[in-house]
Amino acid sequence: MNVYQDRHDKQRIYYREPGKPQVALPGPLYSEEFWIAYHKAKAAEPVSAGKPPVAGSMGSSIQGYYRSAEFAQLAESTQAVYRRILDAFAKEHGHAPIAGLQTKHINVLIDAKGATPAAANILRKRLSSVFEYAKSVGMIQVNPAKEAKRIKTKSKGYRTWTEADIAAYRERWKEGDSERIAMEVLLHTGLRRSDAVRLGWKHLVDDTLVISTKKSQEIVELSIPIHRDLGFVLDLPRGRETFISTVYGSARSEKAFTNWLREAAAKAGLPSNSSPHGLRKAACRRLAESGCTALEIMSITGHRDIKEIERYTQAAEMKRLSRTAIAKNEQSFIMKLPNPKEQVGESQV
Structure with a gap:
């Protein structure tokens, strides 16, 4: 389930x-x-099992994509997500000859999902991956999804945890609690959920956490010095498989982890959309507000797209500049005020 x-x-x-x-x-x-x-x-x-898809069909292209090197390099959790989307598509459109598909046909499919723009955009991306595979093996000459329409979405993504959220959570859960350990690990490593639940003693090298993370087709080795507020994990029982563990000491499931942390956040009085990814975003925000550059933040979190991180550094810089601007304005206003003593002297003359 x-x-x-x-x-x-x-x-x-x-x-x-x-x-x-x-x-x-x-x-x-x-x-x-x-x-x-x-x-x-x-x-x-x-x-x-049914009959295998007809050669040259969309269904056979999807099956070929599953056997490709590109698909094999994806994380298992990512593969499962992609399969759900593409298998559902193949059920309805797997019989269609791939060579006959054009951009206008992809646009019709996207329009059919207009009520769920995020799902429409995800489908376009997944189909584009299949078409790129089909191009590589000579089934088609052009990727019809490449120029297909993209629907604008209003979603701002996962909500970033605030400092008030973090303080309330710490008030509810103490350092020895599994719930507290999970929050501090996410906040002070900036790791994705899939990597955070794997983190344990085997990744500890002196005072640094060294872990290989995998996102899509890229593997990145991160070396994250232990933050002083995360130092208490060194006192945890070494019998645990991972830092974030169950009451029995075993590792927590990646899929169940999100709901477990949401429930812990709810018990601390936080909003219902307080997710692990929101803590990853809070880690980026904190690093940016501490004056870290985009590259410094990326060395901790493992992000590969500098534009994504620059949003945090720009927001932190705007916050700093706004304070500087108001301080200058206040000082300027004080300097322009008339001197009360000088006014009294003039009236007596």
Whole structure:
């Protein structure tokens, strides 16, 4: 079963079992409606393998993409996400000859998802990857998704944790609590959820955490000095597999981690959309507000796109400049005020 909060803070619940189609289940989790749908999905007949896709079809191109070096280099969690999107597409359009697809056809598919612009843009990206593979093996000459329309979205993404959020969370959870350890690890390493749940003693080298992270096709080795506010992890029992662990000392599941941290944040009085990624963004914000350059921040967080990090440094610089501007304005105003003593002297004359 796969349970997570989407970026609109809506809980998504899916039943997954090998050989069976993924089924969306109603919430809330463990409600009567949930259990009825769960047992119905569990009792469903396995899906037969069926006939292989026809050569030259969209379905065969998708299967070929799954066997490609590009797909093999993706993280397993990323592969699973891509498969869900492309398998759903192949169910409906897998029979279509790939050579006949044009940009106008992709635009029609994007328009059909106009009510969910983020999903439409994601579909365009995934199809573009398949078309690039098809080009590489000579099935097509042009990638029809490359020039397809992109729908503007209003979402600002994950909410960044504020200093008030962090203070409230620390007030609720003490240093020995698993919930507190998780928050401090995310805040002082800037790691992605998938890497943070793996972090443990094996990554400790002197006073530095050394870990290889993987995003899409890139592997980056990070060396993150232990922040003084994270130093308490050195006193944790060394029997734990990872720093962020269950009550039994085992590593936490990446998929379940988000909901677990959201629940911990809710108990601390934080908004319901307080996510692990929001803590990663808070780590970037804090580094920028401390005067770190974009490259310095990237050396900690492992970001590869400097433009993404420059947004944090520019925001921090604007904040600093606004304070400087007001201070100059106040000083200028004070200097222009008439001297009360001089005014008294003039009136007596």
